[in-house]
Amino acid sequence: MSTTVTELDKVKTGRWNGGRSPFNVEYGKIMMWFFLTSDAFTFSAFLIYYGSQRFAHMTWPDPDKLFQSIPFVADYGYPLVFVGIMTFILIMSSVTMVLAVEAGHRMAKKEVVGWMIATIIGGLMFIGCQALEWTHLNHAGFWWGSIPSQEGVSPEVTLAPYFSKEISEVSALQFANLFFTITGFHGFHVSIGILLNIIVLGMTLANVFERRGSYLMVEKVGLYWHFVDLVWVFVFTFFYLV
Protein backbone atom coordinates (compact mmCIF):
# COMPACT_ATOMS: atom_id res chain seq x y z
CA MET A 1 0.00 0.00 0.00
CA SER A 2 1.26 3.37 -0.94
CA THR A 3 1.24 6.01 1.77
CA THR A 4 0.94 8.96 -0.58
CA VAL A 5 -2.45 10.61 -0.38
CA THR A 6 -4.09 11.44 -3.67
CA GLU A 7 -5.36 14.99 -4.24
CA LEU A 8 -8.93 13.73 -3.85
CA ASP A 9 -8.36 12.05 -0.47
CA LYS A 10 -6.56 14.96 1.14
CA VAL A 11 -8.32 16.21 4.24
CA LYS A 12 -9.44 19.76 3.59
CA THR A 13 -9.04 22.20 6.43
CA GLY A 14 -10.82 25.29 5.10
CA ARG A 15 -13.39 27.18 7.12
CA TRP A 16 -16.28 25.73 5.13
CA ASN A 17 -14.96 22.18 4.67
CA GLY A 18 -16.76 20.69 7.62
CA GLY A 19 -15.61 19.51 10.99
CA ARG A 20 -15.89 22.94 12.55
CA SER A 21 -18.21 25.89 12.92
CA PRO A 22 -17.56 28.22 9.98
CA PHE A 23 -18.83 31.35 11.71
CA ASN A 24 -17.36 30.32 15.04
CA VAL A 25 -20.41 31.82 16.75
CA GLU A 26 -22.85 29.93 18.94
CA TYR A 27 -26.27 29.27 17.35
CA GLY A 28 -28.32 31.41 19.75
CA LYS A 29 -25.99 34.32 19.24
CA ILE A 30 -26.29 34.07 15.45
CA MET A 31 -30.07 34.06 15.80
CA MET A 32 -29.91 37.12 18.06
CA TRP A 33 -27.87 38.89 15.37
CA PHE A 34 -30.37 37.95 12.67
CA PHE A 35 -33.28 39.08 14.83
CA LEU A 36 -31.51 42.40 15.44
CA THR A 37 -30.93 42.77 11.70
CA SER A 38 -34.65 42.37 11.04
CA ASP A 39 -35.44 44.74 13.90
CA ALA A 40 -33.02 47.27 12.42
CA PHE A 41 -35.09 47.08 9.24
CA THR A 42 -38.25 47.96 11.18
CA PHE A 43 -36.60 50.96 12.81
CA SER A 44 -35.04 51.98 9.50
CA ALA A 45 -38.46 51.91 7.87
CA PHE A 46 -39.86 54.17 10.62
CA LEU A 47 -36.99 56.64 10.43
CA ILE A 48 -36.90 56.69 6.64
CA TYR A 49 -40.62 57.44 6.61
CA TYR A 50 -39.95 60.29 9.02
CA GLY A 51 -37.27 61.55 6.64
CA SER A 52 -39.50 61.31 3.60
CA GLN A 53 -42.23 63.25 5.46
CA ARG A 54 -39.77 66.00 6.27
CA PHE A 55 -38.71 66.13 2.65
CA ALA A 56 -42.36 66.27 1.58
CA HIS A 57 -43.20 69.33 3.71
CA MET A 58 -41.80 72.77 3.12
CA THR A 59 -41.74 73.43 6.86
CA TRP A 60 -41.26 71.32 9.99
CA PRO A 61 -41.37 71.90 13.78
CA ASP A 62 -37.96 73.00 15.10
CA PRO A 63 -36.62 70.52 17.69
CA ASP A 64 -34.60 73.37 19.15
CA LYS A 65 -37.90 75.00 20.17
CA LEU A 66 -39.91 71.86 20.96
CA PHE A 67 -37.57 70.31 23.48
CA GLN A 68 -36.66 73.11 25.84
CA SER A 69 -37.63 71.82 29.26
CA ILE A 70 -35.77 70.06 32.03
CA PRO A 71 -38.39 68.36 34.23
CA PHE A 72 -38.43 69.69 37.82
CA VAL A 73 -35.83 72.32 36.91
CA ALA A 74 -37.06 74.57 34.13
CA ASP A 75 -40.03 74.61 31.81
CA TYR A 76 -38.43 76.63 29.08
CA GLY A 77 -35.11 77.91 27.83
CA TYR A 78 -32.80 74.89 27.90
CA PRO A 79 -32.88 73.26 24.46
CA LEU A 80 -31.62 69.68 24.18
CA VAL A 81 -30.17 69.56 27.70
CA PHE A 82 -32.60 66.94 28.99
CA VAL A 83 -32.20 64.68 25.96
CA GLY A 84 -28.45 65.03 26.43
CA ILE A 85 -28.81 63.58 29.90
CA MET A 86 -30.94 60.74 28.48
CA THR A 87 -28.33 59.99 25.80
CA PHE A 88 -25.58 59.95 28.40
CA ILE A 89 -27.58 57.54 30.61
CA LEU A 90 -28.10 55.13 27.71
CA ILE A 91 -24.45 55.20 26.57
CA MET A 92 -23.42 54.66 30.19
CA SER A 93 -25.72 51.65 30.58
CA SER A 94 -24.28 50.25 27.35
CA VAL A 95 -20.81 50.46 28.88
CA THR A 96 -21.89 48.68 32.07
CA MET A 97 -23.40 45.97 29.85
CA VAL A 98 -20.09 45.36 28.00
CA LEU A 99 -18.36 45.29 31.36
CA ALA A 100 -20.83 42.59 32.48
CA VAL A 101 -20.03 40.59 29.33
CA GLU A 102 -16.31 41.06 29.95
CA ALA A 103 -16.71 39.87 33.56
CA GLY A 104 -18.67 36.88 32.23
CA HIS A 105 -15.69 35.86 30.10
CA ARG A 106 -13.62 35.72 33.26
CA MET A 107 -16.44 33.76 35.01
CA ALA A 108 -16.51 36.45 37.69
CA LYS A 109 -20.05 36.04 38.95
CA LYS A 110 -19.93 38.87 41.50
CA GLU A 111 -18.83 41.41 38.89
CA VAL A 112 -21.45 40.21 36.39
CA VAL A 113 -24.15 40.73 39.01
CA GLY A 114 -22.85 44.21 39.85
CA TRP A 115 -22.67 45.40 36.24
CA MET A 116 -26.05 43.84 35.36
CA ILE A 117 -27.68 45.72 38.24
CA ALA A 118 -26.03 48.95 37.02
CA THR A 119 -27.34 48.28 33.50
CA ILE A 120 -30.89 47.68 34.76
CA ILE A 121 -30.79 50.90 36.81
CA GLY A 122 -29.57 52.78 33.73
CA GLY A 123 -32.42 51.35 31.67
CA LEU A 124 -35.01 52.29 34.27
CA MET A 125 -33.62 55.81 34.50
CA PHE A 126 -33.83 56.17 30.73
CA ILE A 127 -37.44 54.96 30.65
CA GLY A 128 -38.26 57.34 33.49
CA CYS A 129 -36.75 60.26 31.57
CA GLN A 130 -38.69 59.31 28.49
CA ALA A 131 -41.92 59.22 30.49
CA LEU A 132 -41.19 62.77 31.70
CA GLU A 133 -40.45 63.90 28.15
CA TRP A 134 -43.72 62.42 26.91
CA THR A 135 -45.65 63.99 29.77
CA HIS A 136 -44.18 67.39 28.97
CA LEU A 137 -45.08 67.19 25.28
CA ASN A 138 -48.50 65.81 26.14
CA HIS A 139 -49.20 68.76 28.45
CA ALA A 140 -48.19 71.09 25.65
CA GLY A 141 -50.95 69.45 23.58
CA PHE A 142 -49.05 66.97 21.46
CA TRP A 143 -50.26 63.37 21.25
CA TRP A 144 -51.11 60.84 18.56
CA GLY A 145 -53.40 62.75 16.24
CA SER A 146 -53.40 65.93 18.25
CA ILE A 147 -51.43 69.17 18.34
CA PRO A 148 -51.72 72.28 20.53
CA SER A 149 -55.00 74.03 19.78
CA GLN A 150 -57.29 76.56 21.38
CA GLU A 151 -60.95 77.26 20.76
CA GLY A 152 -61.32 80.16 18.38
CA VAL A 153 -57.58 80.75 17.98
CA SER A 154 -55.88 80.19 14.66
CA PRO A 155 -53.31 77.37 14.53
CA GLU A 156 -50.99 80.04 13.22
CA VAL A 157 -50.91 81.45 16.75
CA THR A 158 -50.97 78.25 18.84
CA LEU A 159 -48.24 76.57 16.79
CA ALA A 160 -46.00 79.62 16.39
CA PRO A 161 -43.75 78.75 19.37
CA TYR A 162 -42.69 75.46 17.75
CA PHE A 163 -41.68 76.67 14.31
CA SER A 164 -38.69 78.63 13.06
CA LYS A 165 -39.90 78.93 9.48
CA GLU A 166 -43.45 78.84 8.09
CA ILE A 167 -46.13 77.33 10.32
CA SER A 168 -48.11 74.29 9.23
CA GLU A 169 -50.73 72.21 11.02
CA VAL A 170 -50.04 69.17 8.88
CA SER A 171 -46.32 69.20 9.64
CA ALA A 172 -46.97 69.53 13.35
CA LEU A 173 -49.46 66.67 13.24
CA GLN A 174 -47.08 64.42 11.31
CA PHE A 175 -44.31 65.28 13.73
CA ALA A 176 -46.49 64.42 16.76
CA ASN A 177 -47.61 61.07 15.28
CA LEU A 178 -44.10 60.03 14.28
CA PHE A 179 -42.43 61.24 17.46
CA PHE A 180 -44.72 59.23 19.73
CA THR A 181 -44.71 56.18 17.46
CA ILE A 182 -40.95 55.97 17.02
CA THR A 183 -39.80 56.94 20.52
CA GLY A 184 -42.64 54.74 21.81
CA PHE A 185 -41.42 51.77 19.82
CA HIS A 186 -37.91 52.43 21.06
CA GLY A 187 -39.13 52.75 24.64
CA PHE A 188 -40.95 49.45 24.22
CA HIS A 189 -37.63 47.88 23.19
CA VAL A 190 -35.91 49.39 26.22
CA SER A 191 -38.63 47.94 28.47
CA ILE A 192 -38.19 44.48 26.96
CA GLY A 193 -34.42 44.88 27.37
CA ILE A 194 -34.82 45.70 31.06
CA LEU A 195 -37.02 42.63 31.47
CA LEU A 196 -34.45 40.39 29.73
CA ASN A 197 -31.67 41.89 31.86
CA ILE A 198 -33.64 41.18 35.03
CA ILE A 199 -34.21 37.57 33.94
CA VAL A 200 -30.51 37.09 33.17
CA LEU A 201 -29.58 38.72 36.47
CA GLY A 202 -31.85 36.23 38.23
CA MET A 203 -30.25 33.34 36.37
CA THR A 204 -26.79 34.62 37.28
CA LEU A 205 -27.77 34.85 40.96
CA ALA A 206 -29.21 31.31 40.77
CA ASN A 207 -25.81 30.09 39.51
CA VAL A 208 -27.30 28.82 36.22
CA PHE A 209 -24.36 30.09 34.15
CA GLU A 210 -21.84 29.04 36.79
CA ARG A 211 -23.10 25.45 36.41
CA ARG A 212 -23.35 25.74 32.63
CA GLY A 213 -19.76 26.85 32.47
CA SER A 214 -20.36 29.91 30.30
CA TYR A 215 -21.95 33.33 30.53
CA LEU A 216 -22.97 33.28 26.86
CA MET A 217 -26.53 34.32 27.76
CA VAL A 218 -25.20 37.60 29.16
CA GLU A 219 -23.58 38.21 25.78
CA LYS A 220 -26.87 37.59 23.97
CA VAL A 221 -28.93 40.02 26.04
CA GLY A 222 -25.93 42.32 25.80
CA LEU A 223 -26.27 42.33 22.01
CA TYR A 224 -29.93 43.27 22.34
CA TRP A 225 -29.14 46.02 24.83
CA HIS A 226 -26.45 47.56 22.60
CA PHE A 227 -28.89 47.47 19.71
CA VAL A 228 -31.36 49.51 21.76
CA ASP A 229 -28.58 52.01 22.43
CA LEU A 230 -27.70 52.02 18.72
CA VAL A 231 -31.28 52.81 17.73
CA TRP A 232 -31.33 55.69 20.21
CA VAL A 233 -28.21 57.14 18.56
CA PHE A 234 -30.20 57.40 15.31
CA VAL A 235 -33.48 58.52 16.91
CA PHE A 236 -31.56 61.21 18.77
CA THR A 237 -29.94 62.50 15.59
CA PHE A 238 -33.05 62.56 13.45
CA PHE A 239 -35.55 63.86 16.02
CA TYR A 240 -33.44 66.21 18.08
CA LEU A 241 -30.54 67.40 15.96
CA VAL A 242 -31.32 67.38 12.25
Add this chain to the structure above:
Amino acid sequence: MASQHLDQTVEHTEGQHQEGMTKGKIWRVFFYLLALTALEFFIALVLVHGGVIEKTMAVNVVYIVLTLLKAYYIIAYFMHLKFETFGFIMSVAIAFVLIIYFIVLMLTEGGYLNTHYNPFPHWDNPQ
Protein backbone atom coordinates in the same frame (compact mmCIF):
# COMPACT_ATOMS: atom_id res chain seq x y z
CA MET B 1 -29.38 19.31 29.38
CA ALA B 2 -28.64 18.96 25.70
CA SER B 3 -28.48 22.68 25.14
CA GLN B 4 -26.37 23.18 28.22
CA HIS B 5 -23.93 20.65 26.92
CA LEU B 6 -23.85 22.38 23.53
CA ASP B 7 -23.20 25.78 25.13
CA GLN B 8 -20.29 24.25 26.99
CA THR B 9 -18.63 22.62 24.02
CA VAL B 10 -19.04 25.69 21.84
CA GLU B 11 -17.60 27.90 24.51
CA HIS B 12 -14.67 25.63 25.24
CA THR B 13 -13.67 24.50 21.80
CA GLU B 14 -14.54 27.42 19.56
CA GLY B 15 -15.55 30.41 21.60
CA GLN B 16 -12.02 31.59 22.22
CA HIS B 17 -12.18 34.72 20.13
CA GLN B 18 -12.75 37.17 22.91
CA GLU B 19 -9.46 38.95 22.42
CA GLY B 20 -9.91 42.62 21.78
CA MET B 21 -12.27 43.84 24.49
CA THR B 22 -10.36 44.42 27.67
CA LYS B 23 -11.61 46.75 30.38
CA GLY B 24 -9.26 49.48 29.21
CA LYS B 25 -10.48 49.25 25.66
CA ILE B 26 -14.14 49.35 26.74
CA TRP B 27 -13.58 52.63 28.57
CA ARG B 28 -11.63 54.02 25.64
CA VAL B 29 -14.56 53.31 23.29
CA PHE B 30 -16.87 54.89 25.87
CA PHE B 31 -14.82 58.08 25.79
CA TYR B 32 -14.89 58.12 21.98
CA LEU B 33 -18.70 57.86 22.10
CA LEU B 34 -18.88 60.55 24.75
CA ALA B 35 -16.59 62.85 22.76
CA LEU B 36 -18.65 62.37 19.58
CA THR B 37 -21.89 63.09 21.48
CA ALA B 38 -20.32 66.14 23.10
CA LEU B 39 -19.28 67.38 19.67
CA GLU B 40 -22.86 66.97 18.42
CA PHE B 41 -24.12 69.01 21.37
CA PHE B 42 -21.44 71.63 20.81
CA ILE B 43 -22.63 72.06 17.22
CA ALA B 44 -26.33 72.05 18.20
CA LEU B 45 -26.17 74.33 21.23
CA VAL B 46 -23.18 76.63 20.84
CA LEU B 47 -22.93 76.94 17.08
CA VAL B 48 -26.52 76.56 15.79
CA HIS B 49 -28.60 77.67 18.80
CA GLY B 50 -26.03 80.31 19.68
CA GLY B 51 -26.40 81.78 16.23
CA VAL B 52 -22.80 81.30 15.10
CA ILE B 53 -23.80 79.29 12.03
CA GLU B 54 -27.00 78.72 10.08
CA LYS B 55 -28.59 75.28 10.21
CA THR B 56 -27.92 74.20 6.65
CA MET B 57 -27.73 70.86 4.90
CA ALA B 58 -23.98 70.84 5.57
CA VAL B 59 -24.62 70.86 9.33
CA ASN B 60 -27.03 67.96 8.94
CA VAL B 61 -24.41 66.02 6.98
CA VAL B 62 -21.95 66.56 9.84
CA TYR B 63 -24.56 65.27 12.32
CA ILE B 64 -25.17 62.17 10.20
CA VAL B 65 -21.46 61.43 9.77
CA LEU B 66 -20.94 61.69 13.55
CA THR B 67 -23.97 59.41 14.08
CA LEU B 68 -22.60 56.78 11.70
CA LEU B 69 -19.23 56.98 13.45
CA LYS B 70 -20.94 56.36 16.81
CA ALA B 71 -22.91 53.48 15.27
CA TYR B 72 -19.64 51.99 14.01
CA TYR B 73 -18.06 52.08 17.47
CA ILE B 74 -21.12 50.52 19.11
CA ILE B 75 -21.47 47.74 16.53
CA ALA B 76 -17.78 46.98 16.04
CA TYR B 77 -16.62 47.09 19.65
CA PHE B 78 -19.57 46.89 22.04
CA MET B 79 -21.42 44.33 19.93
CA HIS B 80 -18.09 42.71 19.12
CA LEU B 81 -18.85 42.34 15.42
CA LYS B 82 -15.37 43.48 14.39
CA PHE B 83 -13.91 40.36 16.00
CA GLU B 84 -16.22 37.87 14.26
CA THR B 85 -15.32 36.07 11.04
CA PHE B 86 -15.57 37.92 7.72
CA GLY B 87 -18.36 35.62 6.54
CA PHE B 88 -20.49 36.41 9.58
CA ILE B 89 -19.92 40.15 9.32
CA MET B 90 -21.03 40.04 5.69
CA SER B 91 -24.11 37.92 6.42
CA VAL B 92 -25.28 40.65 8.81
CA ALA B 93 -24.08 43.73 6.92
CA ILE B 94 -24.92 42.97 3.27
CA ALA B 95 -28.67 43.28 3.90
CA PHE B 96 -28.24 46.98 4.68
CA VAL B 97 -27.49 47.71 1.04
CA LEU B 98 -31.29 47.51 0.70
CA ILE B 99 -31.66 50.19 3.38
CA ILE B 100 -29.40 52.56 1.44
CA TYR B 101 -31.62 52.00 -1.59
CA PHE B 102 -34.73 52.55 0.55
CA ILE B 103 -33.36 55.86 1.87
CA VAL B 104 -32.60 57.16 -1.61
CA LEU B 105 -36.01 56.00 -2.85
CA MET B 106 -38.12 57.50 -0.06
CA LEU B 107 -36.28 60.81 0.16
CA THR B 108 -36.54 61.28 -3.59
CA GLU B 109 -40.25 60.53 -3.31
CA GLY B 110 -40.65 62.99 -0.44
CA GLY B 111 -38.81 65.70 -2.33
CA TYR B 112 -40.99 65.14 -5.37
CA LEU B 113 -44.17 65.46 -3.29
CA ASN B 114 -42.90 68.71 -1.83
CA THR B 115 -42.19 70.35 -5.17
CA HIS B 116 -45.07 68.93 -7.21
CA TYR B 117 -47.91 68.38 -4.79
CA ASN B 118 -48.11 70.64 -1.80
CA PRO B 119 -51.69 71.55 -1.03
CA PHE B 120 -51.16 71.84 2.74
CA PRO B 121 -52.05 75.23 4.20
CA HIS B 122 -49.29 77.06 5.98
CA TRP B 123 -48.71 80.50 7.49
CA ASP B 124 -45.67 82.74 7.46
CA ASN B 125 -43.86 82.87 10.78
CA PRO B 126 -44.31 86.30 12.39
CA GLN B 127 -40.82 86.23 13.92
